[in-house]
Amino acid sequence: MNIIIPELVLDISLFILAAAFLGCIYRMIVGPSAADRAISSDIIGNIVMCAIAVYSMKIHSTEYFSAVLVIAILGFVGLTVIAKFIYGGDVIDHDK
Amino acid sequence: MIGQFIANAALAFIWMFLQNTYEMPTFVAGYLLGMLMLFLFGRKTGQRFYxxxxxxxxxxxxxxxxxxxxxxxxxxxxxxxxxxxxxxxxxxxxxxxxxxxxxxxxxxxxxxxxxxxxxxxxxxxxxxxxxxxxxxxxxxxxxxxxxxxxxxxxxxxx
Amino acid sequence: MTTINSILLSVMVLGGSLFALMATIGLVRFPDVYCRMHSTAKASTMSIFLIMLAAFFFFLADGHGVNSRCLLVIVFVFLTSPVGAHMISKAAYHYEVEMWIGTTYDELSAYNAALDSFSVEDDSDDEAIKNESFSVEFE
Missing domain, CATH: 3.30.70 (Alpha-Beta Plaits)
Incomplete structure (x- = not known):
């Protein structure tokens, strides 16, 4: 079997993604407002999706792509809910 | 516009039935020929080519x-x-x-x-x-x- | 697998992870919420795009066939990431998160002030409410 992507490249990219993850954790702790924390949690979701893709390239298996799709959907829905909550305090609109 | 797309797909299927092979290249060839036909005869109906x-x-x-x-x-x-x-x-x-x-x-x-x-x-x-x-x-x-x-x-x- | 394709895929994977690192460095270094949205909404979408595209071509060449979930993730992230950034920025502005000292030009506050003053001055209902008398009867 010929080598498509060298293992060293995949290891280096996983290391870089871990460093990016630490930056997001810093912003989540320090960020002075709720919007900072919300956006950093969304970025953590994106980084985890990238890391799952790189890892599944490493182990030559396509099992985990369903998890990637679910994380993308849940991340977006969570971001919308938190934004609506910060805006008005009322997540579900009831028409009176 | 949807009608043109369905007509194009139907023409591609008719081409596949005429050739008696149900493979992807035949479908693509039938689709392209259908596109050509719709382009030539579409001027009469007055619709824009989709x-x-x-x-x-x-x-x-x-x-x-x-x-x-x-x-x-x-x-x-x-x-x-x-x-x-x-x-x-x-x-x-x-x-x-x-x-x-x-x-x-x-x-x-x-x-x-x-x-x-x-x-x-x-x-x-x-x-x-x-x-x-x-x-x-x-x-x-x-x-x-x-x-x-x-x-x-x-x-x-x- | 030829070496040109191998080099291209490796560059895409490394580029994707570097864009994610740039997104979080921007998240740490920018002075203001609205400026952080600029870096995260664009760079993280780009990194997902590159890495998922590399995964799609990798599994195509590796013998697993066409894996359409990768393309679906790309389309979904492209559609929803700008909307998410816009919603958070709008909520943060409404919550009156402070802008950086360097911002010099703000037309939105004038628009909001006009909107608020319009709703406050409309107190023609107040007189009708004042004339009603509320009496509580104790039985």
Missing amino acids: MVKVWKIVKLAGIFIREMIIACFQVLVLVIGGVKTINPGIIEYQTELETPMQITLLANMITLTPGTITLEVTDDNKSLFIHVLKIDSADSIREGIKRNFEDNIKEVLA
């Missing part, structure tokens, strides 16, 4: 991706070169688009343009508020949005 619309959608997606790539390189330059050189501000942009779908698409494209993020849309759908990273480039951003995005969006979404 591939023009498909081409416009592809062009809009190409503009989308190109603006995002330029935006990423601008973020790269800003992060490395110095964050204190930015001069942020909020400007107002009057649009001519009317339906909510067009305005949503415009707001998404503005968010993916280098240096701009949509902040708010007014209630009467007349103007957008945009947060800009460098306030000196506000006029060029206004012209860029008007030239690149609005005409293409009007052509795609009527």
